Amino acid sequence: xxxxxxxxxxxxxxxxxxxxxxxxxxxxxxxxxxxxxxxxxxxxxxxxxxxxxxxxxxxxxxxxxxxxxxxxxxxxxxxxxxxxxxxxxxxxxxxxxxxxxxxxxxxxxxxxxxxxxxxxxxxxxxxxxxxxxxxxxxxxxxxxxxxxxxxxxxxxxxxxxxxxxxxxxxxxxxxxxxxxxxxxxxxxxxxxxxxxxxxxxxxxxxxxxxxxxxxxxxxxxxxxxxxxxxxxxxxxxxxxxxxxxxxxxxxxxxxxxxxxxxxxxxxxxxxxxxxxxxxxxxxxxxxxxxxxxxxxxxxxxxxxxxxxxxxxxxxxxxxxxxxxxxxxxxxxxxxxxxxxxxxxxxxxxxxxxxxxxxxxxxxxxxxxxxxxxxxxxxxx
Numbered sequence: 276x277x278x279x280x281x282x283x284x285x286x287x288x289x290x291x292x293x294x295x296x297x298x299x300x301x302x303x304x305x306x307x308x309x310x311x312x313x314x315x316x317x318x319x320x321x322x323x324x325x326x327x328x329x330x331x332x333x334x335x336x337x338x339x340x341x342x343x344x345x346x347x348x349x350x351x352x353x354x355x356x357x358x359x360x361x362x363x364x365x366x367x368x369x370x371x372x373x374x375x376x377x378x379x380x381x382x383x384x385x386x387x388x389x390x391x392x393x394x395x396x397x398x399x400x401x402x403x404x405x406x407x408x409x410x411x412x413x414x415x416x417x418x419x420x421x422x423x424x425x426x427x428x429x430x431x432x433x434x435x436x437x438x439x440x441x442x443x444x445x446x447x448x449x450x451x452x453x454x455x456x457x458x459x460x461x462x463x464x465x466x467x468x469x470x471x472x473x474x475x476x477x478x479x480x481x482x483x484x485x486x487x488x489x490x491x492x493x494x495x496x497x498x499x500x501x502x503x504x505x506x507x508x509x510x511x512x513x514x515x516x517x518x519x520x521x522x523x524x525x526x527x528x529x530x531x532x533x534x535x536x537x538x539x540x541x542x543x544x545x546x547x548x549x550x551x552x553x554x555x556x557x558x559x560x561x562x563x564x565x566x567x568x569x570x571x572x573x574x575x576x577x578x579x580x581x582x583x584x585x586x587x588x589x590x591x592x593x594x595x596x597x598x599x600x601x602x603x604x605x606x607x608x609x610x611x612x613x614x615x616x617x618x619x620x621x622x623x624x625x626x627x628x629x630x631x632x633x634x635x636x637x638x639x640x641x642x643x644x645x646x647x648x649x650x651x652x653x654x655x
Contacts, residue, residue: 285317292316296324299575306514309576313510318568325571325602332574333581333604337653338639340606340630341646342390343425346381348373348411352398354430356475357545358464358506358538362398372400375414382419388627391419392646394459394608395426399478405439405446409453416454424454425646428461429487430479443483444490451496457646458491458498460534465504466519467512473551474507485523492529497647499532499584500524504569506538506545507554513569517576524579531648532582532605535573536589537566563594567601574602582648587633592625596633605644606630 288296292315295308304312312321349372352362363370373381382393395411408427415422427435427450436443464474466481479487491498500520504513524530538555546552566586574583585603587595595606609627625633634641642653 285315286319288317288320289315293320296320296575299324300327303578304575306518309514309517309572310511312572312575313514313568318564318571321568321571321575322601325574326600328574328578329583329602329604332578336640337642337650338599338604338606338634338637339582339642339644339648339650340627340634341392341608341644342385342388342627343392343394343608343646344381344385344390345394345396345608346373346378347396348378349397349400349403351400353401354399354475354477355544356478357548357551358474358503358543360539360542360544365401378411378415379418382415382422386419386422388609390609391421392423392425394646395424396428396459396461397431399431399434401438403435403438405435405441405449408435409449412450412454423456423646425457425459426455428459429484429491430462432458432487432491433479433483443487444494447487447491447494447496451494455496457531458488458496460488460499460501460530463501463503463516463520465502465508465512466516467508470506470508470512474545481519485519488523488529489527492523492527497529497531499534500530501533502535502569502573503538504535505565506540507551513572514576517573521577521579524577528579530580531646532584533573533577533580534584534586534607535566535569536586537562539589563590566590566594567597570598570603571601587625592629592633595625596637599634599637599639605648606633 292311295304295311296316350361350363351365351370351372385393412424415424432443432446436446462479463484466484468481471480488498502516520533540546540555582605583603584605584607585595585598587606609630631641640654643651645651
């Protein structure tokens with residue numbers, strides 16, 4: 276029997292997969308059932324059910340996006356993650372730490388473009404402590420009082436705590452007091468410690484990632500959740516990731532959206548490790564069909580999420596638009612700047628007009644939102 280593990284574009288569902296898809300319209304699926312969908316449901320059947328559920332769980336008329344910019348204040352990072360082409364050591368010739376003036380100039384460009392939000396991120400700098408990040412946040416809020424700062428993923432928070440000798444809860448409390456508004460879901464990769472030991476052994480564990488998120492939600496900092504896939508993980512580990520995120524959402528209700536994207540292999544240390552690169556190559560190039568399949572399974576699995584974001588940044592404009600029929604109801608950011616994924620060779624770039632055209636072309640109304648997923652303006 277042909278399986279989607281070998282053919283992500285599988286065109287005929289097994290009877291068992293069709294029965295599970297029918298059940299998905301009425302109830303929450305188990306991990307075993309989700310794995311069955313990954314392996315035996317056709318891409319078209321998955322998309323049809325995912326879109327039906329998207330139309331129920333989110334506004335059926337609207338597709339949202341945000342006007343913002345990724346501000347990456349430093350590329351200095353000591354973790355050496357194998358999937359990352361971005362991080363540098365302090366001694367590298369191209370290592371940088373943005374000045375206050377450079378950060379302000381980037382934020383000002385967002386304001387001038389009609390936005391008031393940024394995604395603030397950086398590497399795991401070995402010397403910066405929580406006081407440095409508090410000062411950065413307070414300075415930005417003083418200069419731009421209406422600015423929404425979406426910043427510092429759970430592994431960054433965990434790292435700040437270690438460097439500063441504090442608990443993650445205390446770090447979160449202090450950053451919120453200094454001006455942090457919400458937290459991006461980065462650093463999740465795959466929430467399985469087998470995978471994390473291979474890709475990022477110096478980074479937060481799966482339990483530490485979810486623990487930081489629960490602490491953040493408890494003090495009123497909402498967040499997104501992410502998944503980076505298509506590297507050394509198994510389909511069962513993708514399911515494990517979805518279940519972990521779903522469980523946290525059950526407990527806290529603090530996630531605003533789920534965002535999945537594919538591993539971008541170019542220039543990464545992983546592809547210079549022949550043993551690991553061979554694993555990636557042996558699975559073949561799974562590409563956009565596997566992305567759409569995974570997005571659709573995520574929409575089916577995450578019955579407690581309203582918003583799923585499309586990754587046009589990694590998939591391009593056409594698949595980004597098609598994602599709106601495989602479970603996504605949000606196109607993410609205008610992405611005035613992106614440094615991390617682009618370091619691995621991804622070059623997709625779209626303007627606000629492009630996002631609006633994609634949304635209208637798919638038959639929806641466009642709406643801008645903020646990083647809390649509150650609507651700002653409908654019908655741009």
